[in-house]
Amino acid sequence: MISMVTSNVRVVRSILAAAPHRSALRLLPSIDPRSSSLLQLSRSHTSPSLRTLAVVAARSSYSSLLSTEEPNMVKVKAIRVHELGGPEVLKWEEVEVGEPKEGEIRVRNKAIGVNFIDIYFRKGVYTKDLPFTPGMEAVGVVMAVGPGLTGIEVGDVVAYAGNPMGSYSEEQILPANAAVPVPSTIDHKVAASILLKGMTAYVLLRRCFKVEAGHTILVHAAAGGVGSLLCQWAKALGATVIGTVSTEEKAAQAAQDGCHHVIVHTKEDFVSKVNEITSGKGVNVVYDSVGKDTFQGSLSCLMSRGFMVSFGQSSGTPDPIPLSYLLPKSLFLTRPSLMHYTATRDELLAAAGEVFANVASGVLRVRVNHIYPLSDAARAHIDLESRKTSGSIVLVPDI
Template sequence: MALTAVIEAHGGPEEFKLVDIEIGEPGPNEVRIAHKAVGLNFIDVYQRTGLYPMKLPHAMGMEAAGIIEAVGEGVTHLKVGDRAAYASQPPGSYTEARVMPAAQVCPLPDGISFEEGAAMMLKGMTVEYLFHRTTPLKRGDTVLFHAAAGGVGLIACQWAKSEGITLIGTAGTDEKCQLALDHGATHCINYRTTDWAARVAELTGGAGVDAVMDAVGADTFEGSLDSLKPLGMMISFGNASGPVPPFSVGILGAKGSLKITRPTIFTHIGDHATCQAMAKHLSDKVLAGDVKINIGQRFALKDVAKAHAALEARQTTGSTILEI
């Protein structure tokens, strides 16, 4: 049996229930993993609230790290006793242990702790595809990154610095802006006290940025388009402030033949080999010291509702984990 956080209805953090679930043995192409730490992400909030509907009741969570306890037939990249981490469908990581598909479970190097592994996989592989798989970016390019002091943002700040890319961040307090700067952002703008779009124009001499990386959504969409240089790429990869409202595609032409995409990590990691390559690239960055994983908050599994409340209220910095 494994203590597991589930929801039976969409709604607020109070919908979480802790129940004991029978684990069982892995079938073909599956593993059983005993968790040591679990990561929290905004997609968990979207699923809990129903923005991304799920068939209920369902266990929650998309990310964790632990030790492989059993492997099913056909699994060749992991063995019993291996350290491993993942960010993967289906939801169900808020638990002490689980059986799950093996394809997106990745080896975790000895030099990376279980806590770091749980805190980095979804966020770090998101940064990997943003900088290497979404639009061509090169040394000397400039990107605008919203929520730069969040879990994804602090990894992105370091990643950009390691790649020679200028990153202009936004955050909601001076303290969060300083945190982003300390992690490698070239500039960071307090969006509560400054017209951030005007400041981006000033910082780029009116030229605009090559790409915007935006997980905020509705609140930042229009200003983000206005911050792009002609032929720039708008990457909308989240909805923390709500989904982007419908818009006329013609506006992209009027604003400079802009490009726009709405990627998800799950498309990129759907292919086993690609997922493993992304995870290795991320691990290599961490082991080299280019990226340090900032764990800003830790909660016990029984306090998952408190963790969600803090995440949803934007009261967190860096990554948030559940300790098992």
């Protein structure tokens, strides 16, 4: 840096000594503009035109120096995971968030949705490079937009669900094309609690298997975040809904959410009960987010050419089955990912639009039953894993 300044001063002195002055101007681009001594030279020279030349060089130096500095960083608090494990690995720490680049926005989160996929990443069921900030869903206010970005402005309220991970933070950088506008009629906590789960329900009910009037469906964890929405939406579509839950309290909620038949699986065998309810015919589709404990039974509940939709594994990864296991009833089996069904901007907007429209019409009623400070995310994970929660869980930043 010292040699650079010396070189700059030497070049400027030679320019100031040059004549004619117009020729000297052409030498200006050769200056490596980093020296604060340029301004001092501009003040000391007696010739007005050459003084002006040095001022130009000084300003060029200052502008160039600014452009090479690190971008402004905003310090915020976030949950960080440095090692995989239980809820205790969720650490409340200070992090730095930079300014948005081209195609990006910086958002101050107002409400953050908690989903079981957050636990999968924390445990290492799904892999992510360490350290990381968990969270796949949030609603917030746009604080800054990247250069040249149009269609979104500072002050807009937006939501996102899915990639990129990192919503357990007071602020975060998002790709602008991942954010969707939130209708002003929808509360921040409601939007944050329903977008990921609601788009998941949309994909399950309308894309993986298109539920229609006359169908009979089985929904496991019917009082959970996604399960509750599946029951409400499926009933509105005219389907007969059978739901499984773990307690009588959750059974009452599932009934309110549209289940025509509720099975408390801790008290009775759900396979036998489904067989009884359907008079031995089975169901058209099973939506199974439980995994290991229910997978085999779920397959047994399907009718001929039925659809098994496995979209979670709260009890663990299901045991593998041979392909021939599907043959006796020509069953279909899928393990969908929301991200594959919202891969394009049009698909994302369509899914989010369906969710918000059904909230506005009253088809989907959101229960935000549990609100925790963001700093207490570990307790939220403990309660979710121990099945103490029902409905949706929301974290609120401590700001």
